[in-house]
Amino acid sequence: MxxxxxxxxxxxxxxxxxxxxxxxxxxxxxxxxxxxxxxxxxxxxxxxxxxxxxPDWSLNSAQLIHAGRSLALSANPFSPACDVTAPTVAVSTLPELEAANITGKIALLYGELSSRPIFPINFMPVRLDRDIAINKLLIEKAPAAVLAVNLHPTRHIDVIEDEDFPLSSATIPVAEGNYLLQHVGETVHLRIDAESRDSxxxxxxxxxxxxxxxxxxxxxxxxxxxxxxxxxxxxxxxxxxxxxxxxxxxxxxxxxxxxxxxxxxxxxxxxxxxxxxxxxxxxxxxxxxxxxxxxxxxxxxxxxxxxxxxxxxxxxxxxxxxxxxxxxxxxxxxxxxxxxxxxxxxxxxxxxxxxxxxxxxxxxxxxxxxxxxxxxxxxxxxxxxxxxxxxxxxxxxx
Ligand SMILES: [Zn+2]
CATH class of the missing domain: 3.40.630.10 (Zn peptidases)
Structure with missing residues (x-):
């Protein structure tokens, strides 16, 4: 036995x-x-x-800087590498995202838009209209990158984790979101050094x-x-x-x-x-x-x-x-x-x-x-x- x-x-x-x-x-x-x-x-x-x-995705390093200040962040799983310097545009709801001009800028998702994970584009078990719309609008509008504020005070949550999502993206703790929302429209520098190999x-x-x-x-x-x-x-x-x-x-x-x-x-x-x-x-x-x-x-x-x-x-x-x-x-x-x-x-x-x-x-x-x-x-x-x-x-x- x-x-x-x-x-x-x-x-x-x-x-x-x-x-x-x-x-x-x-x-x-x-x-x-x-x-x-x-x-x-x-x-x-x-x-x-x-x-x-x-894909076999791995992260080497990630960095987010505003006015010489280094902010905590977590590159989202499967994020393509990027090295961008651009102003932020903050959006908290689907209507705000629809109206916003974020092309070439850094979209800062907060409030309702980042309050829970956005299901992957091709995730068949769960198809939420909200998530489909967020993914579609982001991809169409082509921001240089996406930052999402994790509203949970202690638990780490990647708001986006989608191997089919083509934009560079990272999740930031709520304290950093609180800081960046006081500086909306100002330039930040986001660098994600990541690799994705066929696997x-x-x-x-x-x-x-x-x-x-x-x-x-x-x-x-x-x-x-x-x-x-x-x-x-x-x-x-x-x-x-x-x-x-x-x-x-x-x-x-x-x-x-x-x-x-x-x-x-x-x-x-x-x-x-x-x-x-x-x-x-x-x-x-x-x-x-x-x-x-x-x-x-x-x-x-x-x-x-x-x-x-x-x-x-x-x-x-x-x-x-x-x-x-x-x-x-x-x-x-x-x-x-x-x-x-x-x-x-x-x-x-x-x-x-x-x-x-x-x-x-x-x-x-x-x-x-x-x-x-x-x-x-x-x-x-x-x-x-x-x-x-x-x-x-x-x-x-x-
Ligand atoms: Zn499990």
């Missing part, structure tokens, strides 16, 4: 400590991919791959030899945002996925299992689109997807939600979770990799945590993660698989 706790933690330490940040397309992302492939292979799973192009992301599917006509998908993603070791998001989900693969690969089950390790959940969901194209015919054979994202913080609870499920399936999951009194049911949330399944009619069961407050931050470290919480999720997923292994694909579906 595998010592689940220590095994899962070994995997977590590899992702969060040995590799650290592993954004899509980066060398560390490819190392994580190699680690998953080796783990799948050593357990005798048949491996399939979905590979798509994705790729590979999502790995490890399959057991069980019945392919009825299969359960267990999924998690191994990539991170930039500047975070990604322990909770999502080293933990991957640690449990690999542990489950080790425990289940050799078992003689009446169903097939697909362990899906996603490589680019954090940016753009390019692999999801390619996965849907490749496996469209197999969605009817999938009984459900069990997705893990953001599990494990010691001071929180494991959360569970379901999408596109039948009443009978949901009832059975409620019955199972009575054995897990620390697990909390929550409302469905529409992000992460389970989107790809329920949007294609496959019931999804999602395991996460009460908050995602530390995710995407530099202190998303393994220190906050409890072995007992990973053990809890591991046992819960095993119980779920055992409970539904004799059911049909119709039984799980809404």
């Amino acid at each position: 595998i010592d689940v706790r220590s095994r899962a933690f070994e995997h977590l330490h590899y992702f969060a400590d040995t590799l650290g940040e592993r954004p899509a397309g980066s060398p560390a992302n490819h190392q994580a991919e190699a680690y998953v492939r080796e783990s799948f292979q050593s357990n005798g799973l048949a491996i399939e791959e979905v590979r798509v192009p994705f 790729h992301v590979t999502t790995l599917i490890g399959r057991t030899a069980g019945n392919p006509e009825r299969r359960i998908v267990v999924s998690a993603h191994f990539d991170t945002k930039f500047n975070t070791p990604g322990a909770q998001d999502n080293g933990t989900g991957m640690a449990v996925l690999l542990t489950l693969a080790e425990m289940l690969a050799g078992r003689d089950l009446p169903i097939g299992l697909d362990f899906v390790a996603w490589s680019d959940e954090e940016f753009g969901a390019h692999s999801d689109t390619a996965y849907v194209e490749r496996y469209r015919d197999q969605f009817p054979q999938m009984m459900c997807c069990i997705n893990m994202d953001g599990i494990g913080p010691r001071a929180e609870n494991t959360t569970l939600t379901m999408l596109a499920q039948s009443e009978a399936f949901e009832q059975q999951m409620h019955d199972i979770t009575t054995d897990y009194p620390a697990v909390v049911w929550v409302d469905p949330w529409y992000a992460s990799n389970h989107y790809t399944y329920f949007a294609n009619g496959v019931p999804a069961l999602v395991l996460g945590s009460l908050t995602m407050d530390r995710t995407h931050q530099p202190d998303d470290t393994a220190d906050w993660i409890s072995e007992a919480k990973l053990d809890e999720v591991t046992r819960l997923v095993l119980d779920i698989i055992m409970a539904i292994q004799d059911q049909s694909t119709d039984w799980t579906r809404a």
Whole structure:
């Protein structure tokens, strides 16, 4: 019998400590991919791959200067390099952006326009009219660069992170925004020294030899945002996925299992689109997807939600979770990799945590993660698989 706790933690330490940040397309992302492939292979799973192009972006340095004063900034992920000296034009709403003359100047987004991240141009799971309009207007008006004020007082948020956004851009802390808004129209100097190389992301599917006509998908993603070791998001989900693969690969089950390790959940969901194209015919054979994202913080609870499920399936999951009194049911949330399944009619069961407050931050470290919480999720997923292994694909579906 595998010592689940220590095994899962070994995997977590590899992702969060040995590799650290592993954004899509980066060398560390490819190392994580190699680690998953080796783990799948050593357990005798048949491996399939979905590979798509994705840039390997890296930042050398960034600088923002106003009247000899150096201001704090964070170049947005995927920003093209730039070295511009231009006056700022401040805009806080879509009507202001529509009316503004920002061509060749530095657009300073604040207020409503920078109050939350602007979804990427080609991000299919979420299409907001507001974000589509902001992207379109900025690209049409062609400012020399874009600065966005992060309104959150403590949490670092990249307002724009879009590999398809063609303008140089950076996010500045609210204090720097407060300063620059007192000097609107004055010249600032923005220099971003960044590189973007052609690269790729590979999502790995490890399959057991069980019945392919009825299969359960267990999924998690191994990539991170930039500047975070990604322990909770999502080293933990991957640690449990690999542990489950080790425990289940050799078992003689009446169903097939697909362990899906996603490589680019954090940016753009390019692999999801390619996965849907490749496996469209197999969605009817999938009984459900069990997705893990953001599990494990010691001071929180494991959360569970379901999408596109039948009443009978949901009832059975409620019955199972009575054995897990620390697990909390929550409302469905529409992000992460389970989107790809329920949007294609496959019931999804999602395991996460009460908050995602530390995710995407530099202190998303393994220190906050409890072995007992990973053990809890591991046992819960095993119980779920055992409970539904004799059911049909119709039984799980809404
Ligand atoms: Zn995540």
